[in-house]
Amino acid sequence: MRKYLTRRAVYAVVTLLGVSLSIFVILRILPGDPLVAILGVEGHARMTPADRVRIMADLGLSDPLPVQYARWLGDIGAGRLGKSFFRGDTVAALIAHRGPISAEIAVLALVVSWLVGLPVGILSAFKPNSLPDGVARAMSVLFIAIPGFWLGMLIVLALLFWVGYKAPILIVHVWEDPWQNLQIVIGPAIVLGLAQGAYIARMSRSCLLEVIGEDFVRTARAKGLREGLVVMRHALPNALLPVITISGVLLGFVLGGSVAVEQAFGVPGLGRALVTAVIERDIIVVQNLVLLYAVIFVVVNVLVDLSYAWLDPRIRYS
């Protein structure tokens, strides 16, 4: 187990180095002069060549690329994430201020997806090809197809038109005012959670059906257990493993999807900050935020792998 742990950790670190390198390569092949992107064509034209050289040097953009890359990694190691070209905020402050909102949304979405997806999947598997199963499957197909940001827009519009309600637009952290905070995060969390719940329902249904066909389930039935107990105590724990794995993958959908869903709800989270930075071509912010999203995704998937090893005694990683 320890050997497996170390190997998994080493792989994760290698992957993350690769991730950081690819972010760097992608963002440094930006066509055009970063100064034009920052100052606009007119502002760029007004400056003297000496000014341009000085600013490039100030921003550290005139060094050779390998040096820039090494310095970026070093800065991250030292906890310096640089700052925005336009706003003067440091990236660290941005993450500290907006990160909690996005994290709450992601975690709540995961909770919603399990709360909705698992019961629906179990109900479906209890009576496959029955009417409730058909309805559940149709709903999951539908919710997989509906883009979350559109559903979000519709919810916002409906609330606005019929109830005249609008969620707070300023950041309120959960430790400041839990009620206000909940109003901000609940919409995106439900929208994202429903889409992931559809995948979970689908997955848990097919896994349960697979497990229910196995010998030990027949044994459990043969010794006279009630059907409910057979499913809940014997079949379900064995069917849950793939569902846990898929949750790790779904987190990727949640992280990516939350960027658009936050925009739809007007939630001032990290995703909004990333979109703004991409539109303004704020390279330093973009490269650090994209890295942050990738790091979270990789780390969560490592944790999922480990929980897999921990939950399934049959798997002995060597």
Next chain:
Amino acid sequence: MAIRVADHHLPTPETPTLAARSGVGAVLAELLRFSRRNTLAAIGGLVGVMIICVALAAPLLAPRDPLKADFRRMNKPPDAQNLLGTDQVGRDTLSRVIYGARTSLFVAFSAVILGTTVGSLWGVACGYLRGRFDLVSQRVMEILQSFPDLILAMAISMAIGTGLPAVIFAIAITRIPFGGRVIRSVALSVREMPYVEAGRASGASALRVMTFHVLPQCLAPYLVLATTHLGVAIVIEAALGFLGVGVPPPTPTWGNMLADSITALVPPWWLAFFPGLAITVTVLAFNLLGDGIRDTLDPRLSPAFLRMMAGGRRR
């Protein structure tokens, strides 16, 4: 109901005639059989074909010019003159939704074909050659999969500039690892088959074996992959447009239209509703078709498919 069940066990009468027929007849017979077994998938396919037709015939179908502003008719709700209403500068929503199908489908098809093809060829090479090349490639694909799709697409399209080719390229890159992973596992099992060994033994080069012996076996999973990823590509394209980093306006795309609708102070519901409905119907159609094709062409893939997405690295 009983009759239909019994039907399945009868030797299907189509099968012998199928071999005899050729060309259009055979294709039609095959399609008929497919739709009898997968009604939902057939409906999805039909709707998909209809949407493709709408996209192709956009200039004939659209009642108005999708780019022409009409300042006397701004923000009008649906009425007889503009069936789906107009936007902030008086452009006809119906015409823009119809033209939007063009952009959406063009981007999605190009991106999926490009990404899945590159990924699949790469996967064949990985699965067949194995060794160090495979090891390094697997790490690269793992790196590509470490980014949430939408975020990777955003970063790439930002780097190479927003425009139609940039968006296609950005979405294509996010599709590569899926093709790579799935096709690699197919190639891994195909390379052990006797006929491939025979090819190798008779002195064929690795390239020749891969092209003529391994690649044809990957066609079915390739088709499955391509159709199942169409829906995802359409959603990513729409999301990019919605976030303002996709195909730049004034090109009508469903995502751009949704973006337009939320910038308004009082968002007009028709502008928010219809483009999104178009996205949902299209994605639904292609997803249903993809599921059906998967069940027909490669039943082995279906339960394992999501798990393979979860991690080819496991076990």
